[in-house]
Amino acid sequence: MTTTTGEAAGGSVYEYIVRTKDLAKFYVMGGQEVRALDNVALDIRRGEYVSIMGPSGSGKSTLFNMIGGLDKPTKGTVFIDEVDMAQLSATELAWLRCRKIGYIFQTFNLIPVMTALENVTLPMVFAGLSTDEALEKGANLLKVVGLGDRRDHKPTELSGGQQQRVAIARALANDPAIILADEPTGNLDLRTGKEIIALLKQMNEEKNVTIISATHDLKMIDVSDRVVWIRDGKIERIEERADIKVQVGEMEGEEQ
Amino acid sequence: MAGVVERIPDKAGIQKQIMLPWSKALQMTRENIFVRFGRSVITASGIFLGTAFMSAVFFGGAAAAVKAKLDLEQGITPQEAEMQARIIWLVTMSLVVATVGIVNSMLMSVTERYKEIGTMKCLGALDRFIVRLFILEALLLGVLGSVAGAVVGTGAMTIMWMGRIGAKNTFAAWAAPAMKLGGSPVPLWLCVLVGVVIGGVLSMLAALYPAWRAAKMPPAAALRSEF
Numbered sequence A: 001m002t003t004t005t006g007e008a009a010g011g012s013v014y015e016y017i018v019r020t021k022d023l024a025k026f027y028v029m030g031g032q033e034v035r036a037l038d039n040v041a042l043d044i045r046r047g048e049y050v051s052i053m054g055p056s057g058s059g060k061s062t063l064f065n066m067i068g069g070l071d072k073p074t075k076g077t078v079f080i081d082e083v084d085m086a087q088l089s090a091t092e093l094a095w096l097r098c099r100k101i102g103y104i105f106q107t108f109n110l111i112p113v114m115t116a117l118e119n120v121t122l123p124m125v126f127a128g129l130s131t132d133e134a135l136e137k138g139a140n141l142l143k144v145v146g147l148g149d150r151r152d153h154k155p156t157e158l159s160g161g162q163q164q165r166v167a168i169a170r171a172l173a174n175d176p177a178i179i180l181a182d183e184p185t186g187n188l189d190l191r192t193g194k195e196i197i198a199l200l201k202q203m204n205e206e207k208n209v210t211i212i213s214a215t216h217d218l219k220m221i222d223v224s225d226r227v228v229w230i231r232d233g234k235i236e237r238i239e240e241r242a243d244i245k246v247q248v249g250e251m252e253g254e255e256q
Numbered sequence B: 001m002a003g004v005v006e007r008i009p010d011k012a013g014i015q016k017q018i019m020l021p022w023s024k025a026l027q028m029t030r031e032n033i034f035v036r037f038g039r040s041v042i043t044a045s046g047i048f049l050g051t052a053f054m055s056a057v058f059f060g061g062a063a064a065a066v067k068a069k070l071d072l073e074q075g076i077t078p079q080e081a082e083m084q085a086r087i088i089w090l091v092t093m094s095l096v097v098a099t100v101g102i103v104n105s106m107l108m109s110v111t112e113r114y115k116e117i118g119t120m121k122c123l124g125a126l127d128r129f130i131v132r133l134f135i136l137e138a139l140l141l142g143v144l145g146s147v148a149g150a151v152v153g154t155g156a157m158t159i160m161w162m163g164r165i166g167a168k169n170t171f172a173a174w175a176a177p178a179m180k181l182g183g184s185p186v187p188l189w190l191c192v193l194v195g196v197v198i199g200g201v202l203s204m205l206a207a208l209y210p211a212w213r214a215a216k217m218p219p220a221a222a223l224r225s226e227f
Ligand SMILES: Nc1ncnc2c1ncn2[C@@H]1O[C@H](COP(=O)(O)OP(=O)(O)OP(=O)(O)O)[C@@H](O)[C@H]1O
Pocket: A027, A028, A029, A034, A035, A036, A054, A055, A056, A057, A058, A059, A060, A061, A062, A063
């Protein structure tokens, strides 16, 4: 990864795929202001695996929503590939959500009436792919996540781990540059959680997708390039992979 | 290609890159109706009951008109004026019942799918795709529900009236005036047809507002709702 900004065949390639500047989100609840995010400046490099960790209520999901363009910040800016999200029209925002970002949720959020394959191909339908192309690509993605034989199953016929795999395949549907995950292992047991983390890491390495994951899950630390610790809506510290090992014990101690 | 920067195209470019063809929307709607069959039946039943009631009232009016004519031929004085007033009142009532039923079912069917709507927006759906899906669903359910309602409503009345005025006179009711609109009589078949169309259009309109409001919600808010 170079540190310069240069022109490449497909357009400009920037080092930072996501940048936030003075990002803040305040909620007013019963006359009281809740500062869910306050003055967050975070730069995320292309191809990075970043975990966002912090106690419950620290603002992880709020940050997920801001970076994903799912809600508007109270103050500050989010840049995706140096494009200010606040400047985008509704249609441009939809384009961004469709093609640039893949979303993964704690509760999987598959469309319950659709089969695994239909779920995976839905973003491709929105992106204007022909039915044949979408079916072929969707079937391939399901194979990649290890569910080649479950394509006609409905979400209710799949285990939690399998549903999350479908969600990962769906997130990859339009070859996004970023996968945003909010506690992707939150509803899974230890082993299934590990498998999902390994799958995300594999996608990160094979497809060079930037992964940004809010999580409580300490297993995630092992695969992360950086861990962003937030508390009370502020970034407490950012750790590079190399510094992390020492801290894990500390955090585990803290949780008890 | 992941990692390679794809610039956001201009407006015309986006229109071509973000889409939901009507045929695909129709297919999704149809599957949705069948997969959530129980729910669809409940949604459609509001419309069904309204149109069943309305077409029964119309049928009663037309059959009464037939009977009045028969009575007149036999020298009995019919009570037409009173009948007419009652029919207008009943039709109004049934329209109110249908409207309340439809608005309620559509509101429910949109509200319980907020999370799904939020998810679809994350996958790149434009607000109007969401509205389109709900409108199509409401239209299909509305037409199916009101056709079924008309069939059952008029069917039940047919059975009832056949005992009183015979099969031939009962079927003649279809051409008889079911109500008077501005002094001119409207035949039963037209009243029932208009009732069915109204059922479809009404349910579409009833879905429009909640669907549009849900589609406009920021995805974060839609996703947060638990149902
Ligand atoms: N829609 C909202 N309205 C009001 N307050 C909100 C809303 N969403 C979040 N908050 C508040 O903002 C703060 C941060 O919430 P957020 O959901 O981002 O935390 P989190 O780090 O994701 O927590 P968890 O680990 O429990 O998911 C909390 O105090 C929460 O109560």
